[in-house]
Amino acid sequence: MPATTPLIARALLLDMDSTIVNSEAVVERCWRRWAAEQGLDADEVLKVVHGRQGWATMAALLPDRPMELNHEDNRRMLEQETADVEGVVPVPGAPAFMAALAQLPHALVTSADRALSDARMGAAGLPMPDVRITAESVSASKPDPEGFLKGAAELGYAPEDCVVFEDSEAGIAAGRAAGMRVVGVGERAAAFGPDVHVRDLREVRVEALADGSIALHIAA
Structure with missing residues (x-):
């Protein structure tokens, strides 16, 4: 992966569908x-x-x-x-990405409900984060920022300390409205103005820094 200037965060907030799970x-x-x-x-x-x-x-x-x-x-x-979980698989790079986050602050923020998120994360073979915000957790759907703001609050971090991973127009808009930086994942995301864009999670390397923060190294 080419050397880049890393994106520094204290916590990561992850959408599910088409961001870490291909459904x-x-x-x-x-x-x-x-x-x-x-x-x-x-x-x-x-x-x-x-x-x-x-x-x-x-x-x-x-x-x-x-x-x-x-x-x-x-x-x-x-x-x-x-x-229906036929064809549900991890987005390329997602297993290694999630493994790198295992001991770092992160949350799932999805428009799916708890049952659907259980089914899809299980089908993709990905670990469920300890913190997750699902449809039952919010009163408004993305592009409203409520879900991301709740995720940050549950993790104990300010919005400006969080980086969102998203694929959709509504999700990217929600992350921006929450005052967070956004990494757009996948071809669709490029059109919606994320701060950084990657084709998939193979283009992201996660590094835990000594001060407890997270460095995201993005392929050029």
């Missing part, structure tokens, strides 16, 4: 099915589903639809997604 196949299957039920163009739906809780995506796509129907569909889709 794109499941997401596409479930949302294509929902789009067909609603008579929507599935390709257009898939452009906006990433990062948000399901009900928030539905509300954005069908603004005149009663919210109770969105919550009902969201519950049904969460059950389907939790049961």
